[in-house]
Amino acid sequence: MCCSEGLVRACVFVVNFALGLIGIVLLSLGAFYTIQLNQYELGIPEDYETLKFLPIYSMIVGAVAFLISFWGCWGTLKSNTSLLTSYAAILVVLFILQVGLGLFALLHIKNEDDLHQQLEQRLDIAFSKYNQTAEDTAAVISIQTNLECCGTTSPKWWSSVGLEVSPSCYGKSQQADAFGQGCIQALLAFIVRFAKLTAIIALSVSAIDVIGAVVALYLIKCIKARQIRKVYY
Structure with a gap:
C-alpha cells in the first residue's frame, strides 16, 4: 500500500527546494573563499596547499546539488520513474561527495x-x-x-x-x-573558520540527500501502484 501520492510529491518538492538552497550556499561559499585564498596564497604552507582545492570542491558539490534539485522536480512533475530512479542514485552519490567534502575540510585542521x-x-x-x-x-x-x-x-x-x-x-x-x-x-583563524564552516554545512545537509533518495523511491512505488490500478480497474 502507498500513502497519499500527493503528500509524497510535496515531500520531494520540499527536499528539492532545500537542495537548491544548499547548492547556492555551497557555490557562494566556495566562490568567496576561492577569491580570499588566492589573496593569501603566499601565506599558505606547502603541506596545506590542498586547501586551495577545498572551495573548488565546495563549488562542484554545490553545483551538483543545485542541478539535481531541478532533475528531481522534473521527474516528479512528469511522474517519470526512470528520472526519479536516476535522481535517487545521484542523491546517494551526492551524499558521498558531501561527506567527503566535510571530512576533507576537517582533516586540514585536525592538527592546529x-x-x-x-x-x-x-x-x-x-x-x-x-x-x-x-x-x-x-x-x-x-x-x-x-x-x-x-x-x-x-x-x-x-x-x-x-x-x-x-x-x-x-x-x-x-x-x-x-x-x-x-x-x-589571523590567517590561522581564517583557515580554521573556513574549514569548520564548510564541514558543518556539508555534513549537516548530507542527511537531506538520504531523505530525498528514500522519498523519491517511495514516490516511484506510489506511481507504479497507481499505474497497476489503472490496468486492473
Missing part, C-alpha cells in the same frame, strides 16, 4: 598546532621580504588589509626588524591605531 607552526614559518619568510620583492610586498599588504592584522605576531614585529609599521596596518587611520592582531593568528 602544526598548521600554526607552518604558517609562522611561511609568513616569517614573506614578511622578511617586504619591500624587497613585489610579489611578497603585495602579499603582505593583501593579508594585513583583508585580515585586519599587523606584523607576523603584532605591530611590534615591524620595529623588531628595524622597519616602520606598514601603512596597510592602519589604512587611512593613524599608525597608533594599527591592527593589534598578528597575521599568523
Whole structure:
C-alpha cells in the first residue's frame, strides 16, 4: 500500500527546494573563499596547499546539488520513474561527495598546532621580504588589509626588524591605531573558520540527500501502484 501520492510529491518538492538552497550556499561559499585564498596564497604552507582545492570542491558539490534539485522536480512533475530512479542514485552519490567534502575540510585542521607552526614559518619568510620583492610586498599588504592584522605576531614585529609599521596596518587611520592582531593568528583563524564552516554545512545537509533518495523511491512505488490500478480497474 502507498500513502497519499500527493503528500509524497510535496515531500520531494520540499527536499528539492532545500537542495537548491544548499547548492547556492555551497557555490557562494566556495566562490568567496576561492577569491580570499588566492589573496593569501603566499601565506599558505606547502603541506596545506590542498586547501586551495577545498572551495573548488565546495563549488562542484554545490553545483551538483543545485542541478539535481531541478532533475528531481522534473521527474516528479512528469511522474517519470526512470528520472526519479536516476535522481535517487545521484542523491546517494551526492551524499558521498558531501561527506567527503566535510571530512576533507576537517582533516586540514585536525592538527592546529602544526598548521600554526607552518604558517609562522611561511609568513616569517614573506614578511622578511617586504619591500624587497613585489610579489611578497603585495602579499603582505593583501593579508594585513583583508585580515585586519599587523606584523607576523603584532605591530611590534615591524620595529623588531628595524622597519616602520606598514601603512596597510592602519589604512587611512593613524599608525597608533594599527591592527593589534598578528597575521599568523589571523590567517590561522581564517583557515580554521573556513574549514569548520564548510564541514558543518556539508555534513549537516548530507542527511537531506538520504531523505530525498528514500522519498523519491517511495514516490516511484506510489506511481507504479497507481499505474497497476489503472490496468486492473
